[in-house]
Amino acid sequence: MPSYTAPIRDIQFVLHEMLRVSEQETPGYADLDADFTAAILEEAGKLSSAVLAPLNLSGDREGCQLDNGVVRTPKGFKAAFDQIREGGWTAIDVAEEFGGQGLPYLMHTAANEPMVSANMALNMYQGLTHGAYTAINIHGTNEQKARWLPKLGSCEWTGTMNLTEPHCGTDLGLMRTKAVPQEDGTYRISGQKIFISAGEHDMAENIVHLVLAKIPGGPEGIKGVSLFVVPKFLVNEDGSLGARNGVACGALEEKMGIHGNATCVMNYDEAEGYLLGEAHKGMRAMFTMMNEARLGVGLQGWAQSEAAYQNALAYAKDRLQGRAVTGAKNPDGPADPLIVHPDIRRSLMDQKSFNEAARAFTYWGAMLIDRSHKTGDAQAEAMISLLTPIIKGFLTDKGFEMCVQAQQVFGGHGYIEEWGMSQFVRDARIAMIYEGANGVQALDLVGRKLAAQGGKPMMTLIEEIKVFCRENADDADFARDFVEPLKSASKDMQQAAMFFMQSGMKEPDAALSGSTDFMHLMGHVCLGWTWARMARAAQAGLAAGTGDRAFYETKLATGRYYMARQLPATKMHLARIESGAAPVMALDADAF
Amino acid sequence: MPSYTAPIRDIQFVLHEMLRVSEQETPGYADLDADFTAAILEEAGKLSSAVLAPLNLSGDREGCQLDNGVVRTPKGFKAAFDQIREGGWTAIDVAEEFGGQGLPYLMHTAANEPMVSANMALNMYQGLTHGAYTAINIHGTNEQKARWLPKLGSCEWTGTMNLTEPHCGTDLGLMRTKAVPQEDGTYRISGQKIFISAGEHDMAENIVHLVLAKIPGGPEGIKGVSLFVVPKFLVNEDGSLGARNGVACGALEEKMGIHGNATCVMNYDEAEGYLLGEAHKGMRAMFTMMNEARLGVGLQGWAQSEAAYQNALAYAKDRLQGRAVTGAKNPDGPADPLIVHPDIRRSLMDQKSFNEAARAFTYWGAMLIDRSHKTGDAQAEAMISLLTPIIKGFLTDKGFEMCVQAQQVFGGHGYIEEWGMSQFVRDARIAMIYEGANGVQALDLVGRKLAAQGGKPMMTLIEEIKVFCRENADDADFARDFVEPLKSASKDMQQAAMFFMQSGMKEPDAALSGSTDFMHLMGHVCLGWTWARMARAAQAGLAAGTGDRAFYETKLATGRYYMARQLPATKMHLARIESGAAPVMALDADAF
CATH class of the missing domain: 1.20.140.10 (Butyryl-CoA Dehydrogenase, subunit A, domain 3)
Structure with a gap:
């Protein structure tokens, strides 16, 4: 059986030696000193190694079972989830007013890493709840926040996201699920959603579904989509659970993996729902x-x-x-x-x-x-x-x-x-x-993000890398091992971006034909830069002479490996990008 | 459910327009005219689409079951295997004297392709039998051939290969399975073999295991390994089946895929076996x-x-x-x-x-x-x-x-x-x-094949590509789209080979650190050259004006895509290779 140990020293290195979190001016960061974060990470690591990791393989093998509308999660999952809840792990960055610890999102991320490594399927139950918490926190009325957030923050209730329908995933404008307004201000939601992670299970007393649906008579397509809160059990004024709502799990998907997480077909049949944010602005709410x-x-x-x-x-x-x-x-x-x-x-x-x-x-x-x-x-x-x-x-x-x-x-x-x-x-x-899907990420990058604000964020990134290279050129070894490869890769990135700008105007297919390659090219530049920054931090650690020499030497050697063996990929991606649309788009669809 | 159609036109194009098989001087090739191969491929395609492909998903879902030493294959597998046998599909290149059709191995390969595409797990039962057939055909005595080959050729009996043991896979010198010689010239085989595909199943009346084992007192390590034939049921002089031999399936492995194929732990307990080829020359027999x-x-x-x-x-x-x-x-x-x-x-x-x-x-x-x-x-x-x-x-x-x-x-x-x-x-x-494993393939390529015969085969390959490029430089479009990229990639391959030769002598780690990259670099050159050859054939087809223009145009466009978008990978692999052993070997094992 595989085992897992949280790489606490590596995480601490990133937090304190590379990112220097406690020196940041962002509110809450000053409290993140090394002892404090170490204490959190050690506890998260223990829980992950001792409780979550041992359930990973058995959870995969056993999977989830649907029986008469009730979903049974794998043996041990509920007890482990109770431990996650009771340890306050779901509420690290939940606002204090809703019962959380109010720490930065970064700290949630760092504490979450070991739990995801140890048992991804189990951790998804809290991950999706976190998403629902955030959506309501940003878009909810005060009354909605008071009603839903404390229970979602603690994962006493869990959350879901309902976007996909059988005939539409990426293209949500084709959505058919309807939300019919009622006289009391609520809506009746009807339709079918698929691929709903944690849509139904036995680990929480209520499930709060966030559902995208169309209000009849609204704008066509994606502009007519609204976001609703649809609980499995209605909630009474006093916070107690009321009647079962008109939502049920119709089937479990048999998947390639994450068997421990219940991926549900959810059927909404005039389920009571509450508009979250503005009508027809559901996609904007999702984007935030x-x-x-x-x-x-x-x-x-x-x-x-x-x-x-x-x-x-x-x-x-x-x-x-x-x-x-x-x-x-x-x-x-x-x-x-x-x-x-x-x-x-x-x-x-x-x-x-x-x-x-x-x-x-x-x-x-x-x-x-x-x-x-x-x-x-x-x-x-x-x-x-x-x-x-x-x-x-x-x-x-x-x-x-x-x-x-x-x-x-x-x-x-x-x-x-x-x-x-x-x-x-x-x-x-x-x-x-x-x-x-990652193709959509690449499209988002090249089709939207690259050109955002006239390309300013991209130029800022390039400039920051340039400044870094300039400021770190003194040390000859460092310049040879890190700065030069980074410069060269960054130049490839600029050249690719330039190609898109020049060709994209007259031939949009040319940019999009290279979108996945650009995502990878830029990814390598970003990780190369990240390595250069980590290497600087490791050098500082060595210079200080207080830490573990072997640890820092290993960091440097690992960074050198990335620069020497991974960064050369940028040249391949650039060549592919510059070959343009012609090779990709040459064939008629019928010629395939 | 997925479907499958044999790409007969594409296969025929390779056989007759690129490879021009019927013009080859190799015995048996003259008979392979286009009508003949088309007839075979169409029948193989029909069987694959109508019978094998529909069992692929259900075979995966159902898997194999072990019950009291008996393995049950998925529903429909046996009937489908009977159709494969009855159609003579297992015996295309089996010698006529053993009941086969005596066609070239190439024809076996081409007819096999659709069956592998349609149902890999099911096809493995005949694939491994084919391997056992070949081993006995090359290394067996006339008596052994007469006894085993007709039934293996027809797949009335199936075959297996037994190499791996729990503690050794790649390093077979560590093998523990023993073969003790008996006075009657047979051996008693004892030990455990794992990962034995088709080790036990319900689709054939006998199973012929080829087993690597050590004869006590022989040379140490890999030089003391011999190859044995060990049938599930002993075979009487008259060819009828006799007593059950001392070999049994102890367990089925639960695998990531190929669920329809039974991957067995095989226990040999003084099983009767017959030496195949010379004692202690088992590895050489495997190599052939x-x-x-x-x-x-x-x-x-x-x-x-x-x-x-x-x-x-x-x-x-x-x-x-x-x-x-x-x-x-x-x-x-x-x-x-x-x-x-x-x-x-x-x-x-x-x-x-x-x-x-x-x-x-x-x-x-x-x-x-x-x-x-x-x-x-x-x-x-x-x-x-x-x-x-x-x-x-x-x-x-x-x-x-x-x-x-x-x-x-x-x-x-x-x-x-x-x-x-x-x-x-x-x-x-x-x-x-x-x-x-593919890392071992890369090691074999760089550590053995590249230097074989003083590098002559590699130089021949490079020379053949050079000649091709020289002879096909006239057509400007073809030169730009195919010849130039191929030349450039081939130069990368030569440069990498040169690097290995120069560094490999004094620092063997440098060559082996780049072995997987070289395998991929050379792979791209080989496929690039293959595309250039296919493109030439497609141009000839267009020039002849008799065939399907759209088909040839599509071939050319697809080839151009490979040259423009895949061949640039050679530069990345070369850069990685030339970074040498230092980045790869920098860390002590303890520093990881």
Whole structure:
């Protein structure tokens, strides 16, 4: 059975040595000193290793069962979820007025990482609830907040997001679910939603569905979509539960992975619902929480890769097979451990160098979200909007790829379910699909974010990288290992952006033909920059001479690996992008 | 449920327009005229679409069951296997003296493709039998051949390969299974083998296990391994079945995919076995059939990708979602089909351009095997040995990646098992692992094949590409679209090979750190060259003016896509390779 240990030292390094969180001016950050965050992370790590991880494999095997409208989650899930709730883990960044701890979103993200790594399917029950909490917190009336937020914050009730219908996912303008206004100000919701994670289960006494639907007579298409709160049980004035509402789980989907999470077909039959925010402005309401939701999915991608990597590493150290090409490393044993072989190391370094940069980049994103939300910093908001498709799309593409590599280290055993490596691959796969499939992320990046505000956020990013390169060119070794590769990759990114600007006007297909390649190109630049920043922090740690030398040396070596072996991908993506639309669009649909 | 149609026109194009099989001097090839191969392919296609494909999803869902030592295969498998047998599909290249049709291995490969695409798990039962047939045909005595080959050729009995043990897969020198010689010349085999595909099942009256084991007192390690024939039921002198032998299935593995194939733990308890070939020369015996076995696995990789692509294409034409960025293409419908979107096309073109080149390259490999086996052509043998790690390693890596892309086209539906896209991904995954994990293929390529005969086969390949480029430089368009990219990529390949030669002597880790990258670099060059050859054939077809213009134009456009969008990968792989061993080997094992 796979095991998991929270990489607390690595997380602390990002928080305090790279991001220097307690020095930030964002409200709440001054309290995040190293002792405080360490205490939180250690507790989250313990819960994850001791309680959540041991249920991952069994949850996958057992899955969820639907019986007469009631969904049974896998054995042990409810008790573990109780521990998550009771430990206050669901409410780290919930406002104090609603019973939470009121800490920054960054801290929620950092404490959440180990729980996602340990058991993604189980953690989704709180993850979606967090999304519903945020939506109501931003768009709800005071009365709505008072009614729903305390119970959602504590996960006493859980939440869902209902967007997809059988015939529409990405294109929500085709939506058919209806919301008919009633005289008392409520609505009657009718229609079918699919792919509803945690739509029905046995771990909470109520479920609060956020549902997109159309009010008859409203505008056509996407502009006529509104957002509603639709509880499983109606809630009385005194907060107690009332009658069962007209919503039920019609079926469970049989999926490739995340078996422990109930993916439901939800049928709404004149269910009572309450408008959240303005009528016909449902999509705008969804957008306001999109950066957070997508950051959470991006984290799933690399958090699975982190867990998979830990197990691949342990196996590579343990499994004896073959001899090192440079001479036996374990001469008294029957063979050397796998880790002596260069190609196994190449694979482990791919995983390690990706995971660590992905973490730091995501945490930086969470910091930008805090800055935007807590200080109204428009530049932070613009930057995180630009980076969100990278966090979601690139990090989940690569996270999945790294899970596959980790599985490969196990040889034939990787294909056998009892080792758990297949599950990491199968679970990580969904992160590339939901919350906007990665092709849609790439489209969002190239079609919308790149040109936002006349390209200002993109130019800011390029400028920040330039400034970094200029300010860190003194140290010759650092310049050679980090600054030069970063400069070169960043130049590729600029050249690609320029290509889009020039061709995009007259031939929009040319930009969109290169969208996925650009998302990856830019992703590598972002992680390369992140590594350069981490390497600087590691050098500072070494210079201070107080910390663990080996830790910092390892950081630097891992960073050098990323720069030498991953950043060259930018040239390939640039060449593909510059080949333009012609190769992609040459064939008529009938010619395929 | 996914569907499948054999791409007969594409296969015929490769056989007759690119490879010009009936003009080859290899014995048996003159008979392979277009009408003859079309008749075979059409029948194989019908069987695949109508009988095998409909059992793919149900076979995955149902899996195999072990009950009191007896393995039950999924519903319908036995009847379908009977049809495969009765149609003579297992015996296409079986010698006529053993009841087969005596056709070239290439024809077996081409007829096999649709069956692998349609139902990989089911097809493995005949695939492994074919391997056992080949091993006995090459290494058996006349008496052994007469006893085993007719029944294996017809698949009345099926075969297995027993190599792996719990503690050793790649490193077979660690093997513990023993073969104790008896006075009557037989051996008693005892030990445990794992991951034995088709080790036990209910579809044949006998199972012939080929088992690697050590004769006590023989040489240490890999040099002391011998190969044995161990039947499930002993066979009497008259050919009738005798007593049950001391071999039994102890457990079935629960796997990520190929659920319809029984992957068994096999326990040998003083089972009667017969030495095949010379004592202690078991590994050499395995090697003689390795090119074929690995070609078969390479085919699985892209044959799954072909099936996945067909379904992704159908979905992309059918599913209405969003509008084309250049204006509505389906203005009377509620939305445009997915295929109008450039990123969906990019994905479909990735898949299509890979599948078609992978097929042609594999068929060329099969032709080299025929040439080597039937004419003793040492150059053909050297070339296929060089290319085998590419066919097995590169084509399965990319085939899996393309299955993932095909799944992605389905959005959320791709994650739901009933659509079948998850199964293509899960089934294709094993091809990267078994028959030598792909890291081992890369090691074989760089550590052995590249330097074989002083590098002569590699130099021959480079020279052949050079000659091709020289002879096809006249047509300016062709030179720009095909020759120039191929030249550039081939130069990258030479530069990488040079790097290995120069650094490999003094620092073997440097070569092996780049082994997987080299396998991919060389894979792209091989497929690029294959596309250039196909493009020439398509131009000839156009010039002849007799065929289907649209078909040839599509071939050319698909080839241009591969050259423009896939070949640039060689630069990335070269940069990684040239970064050498330092980034990869920097960390002590303890520092990870």
